[in-house]
Amino acid sequence: MNICIVGAGATGLVAANELIKKGHKVSVFEAEEQHGGLVKTIDVGDEKLEVFYHHIFTNDVEIVKLIEELNLTSELMWLEPKNSIYINRKLYPFTSPIDLLLFKELSFIDRIRMGLLVFKAKFLKDWSQLENMSSKDWIIKNAGKNVYEKVWGPLLSSKFDYDADKISGTWLWNKFKLRGSTRGKNLSKELLGYMKGSFGVIYDKLAERIINAGGEIHYSSPVDRIEPQEDKTLNVHSNGKTFNFDRVIVTTSPEILSKMNVPFPKEYSEKLSKVKYKANICMVLELSEKLSDYYWTTIAENDFPFVLLIEHTNLVTENEYKSHIIYLSRYLDKKNKFYSLSDEEIQKEFIKYLKIMFPDWNESKIKWVHISRTEYAQPVVVQQYSKILPEINTPVENLYLASMAQIYPEDRGQNYSVRLGKQVQI
Template structure:
């Protein structure tokens, strides 16, 4: 079959790789000038760095297996992170259960309740039983009002903007479950994985496999229209129009609703019910280290970002020649911050950084990068399972597979790759 794949992120590339292995003729369309999607990279020093922060967990078995299959396992390294939280203008350790018990901003009873809440989440098997309850209601019920107000309310607000009160308990449950299962037998120790030379090594290797199998990857070739005439699809892109037997769309459902033609209004409306939050991520190349920790969660409404990640405090094998810090902010696309120019965002973020780290000096900044994406985080509202579109669309031969459909799991490379593997299994191998 002649198959068009829209999007050269982890899902699209994985699907293209496996389908081309089966003997199908694959064309991958990508609107940007590079592959990888959210794992795209920029050169930093003598190395490559993802434009958005990334790591994997020990229980991300799908991506680990793919790394092995591609012969890249020697490049995957495991590191023990040090995590902190900034709250009430102070920094507290926030890595282990012991840190939670010693977390002074909360009363002793609230600390105990929050710990029990996390443990309770690990034992929940039926996530549908809690998806109609908001995260706010669930946290207050199990962790208490103080726990919610001081820790989780500012975090939910900074992640989901004005939709924070609509977020399902399933989303926060999944976060607790993920971090618990990634610790294995030693509950006090967590390991995070990173690839020497960045995760783009995986996707470059996959792209090589696609091309070796006579597939094609078209960069700077965004798709503007998909239509069907009898049993053939017409894909219109910046480079022209081409016909295919089948189409796999890997961007958000809402994006599909704007390029597909000939689909009923009811279906298009259903695609637009799933919303995403955007993200602004600033990378700082610094001459000095900002903090001794890898990950800082910022639980403060007055700080314009929610995460401070000193990447080089986790990753040891690198050639950046600098200390690398990510500052990340989730927001609605309508938020005026999203439309600000780079210099204004830099100024705002640096002012927030100085509040947390009074000793920080702007002279430490050797270089900065600001990246934006519209579709960073699906908004997992109550009753979310009823909103998820099927992978098979009403138009036979057109498939939709996106991060919004991996529920109850949250976005991440592991599940993006899994989506690509699963969609490829729907197509039989070509007989010799």
């Protein structure tokens, strides 16, 4: 069969690779100049670096299998992170259960309740009971208002902006469960995976395999219309040209598919428009000196413009960057005024608050800055999410949707994109 894949991110490239292995002819259309989607990279020193920070967990078995299949296992490193939380203008270590026990921002009882909530999540198997409950209510019920207001409230707002109160308990349960199971028998040790040379090596190898096997990747080729034909084939329009295919798999957000003029029945169109995403602004800073000893710092401060500080070179200590790399990340609604600020304004605002965090630090340590944005960073997993999810098989014959919004009850992540790319086989 002659198959079109819209989007050369993780899902699209994995789907293309699988279909080629089955003997199909595959053409991938990608809006941008490079493949990788949210895992796209830039050059830093003699290395590649993701524009949005990435690591994998020990239970991300699908991507580990893909890495094996691509003969890249020797490039996969398992590294021990040090995490912290910034709250009330102070940085607290937050890596192990002992750190939680020593966390002075909460009373001793609240610390225990917070720990028990994570423990309870790990052993809860039936997530469907949490679908009707918000994360907020689940936390308050199990760990109390104080734990919610001091820690989880600011964190949920930082990820979901003004939709924070609507987030399903399932989403938070899954985060706790996932994080909990990245620790081995020795509860204090967590391991995160990263590829030598960036995750980009996986997607470069997939793209190379697709091309070598006779597939095509059309870069800078946004698809703007998909038109079903009487003979059940589909016409795909891109850059003013029309291409005909037996099957089309769209791997963009449902919202992008909804703008491709496909004559869907009302019920499916409504589903496409109901799934919302949060955007992300991510600033990479190359510094001459390290900022802290931590890899991952969660910012639980309501007034801060960024919600995560990730000191990449504190996890990936062996590297060729020739500098210290940090990411500052902010999730927000694309309608939020902050999203439309210029790069210069964002940089100024982020740096102002970085100086509040580290009063001895100043701009003279900055070698280079790079700002990236995406409108489609994080699906908003509201209560009863399973009811609004659009099906992979769309009502238009031979047209499929495989987007990260359909990953559920797990949350988006490369591992699940690999799983989805394999699942959408036709």
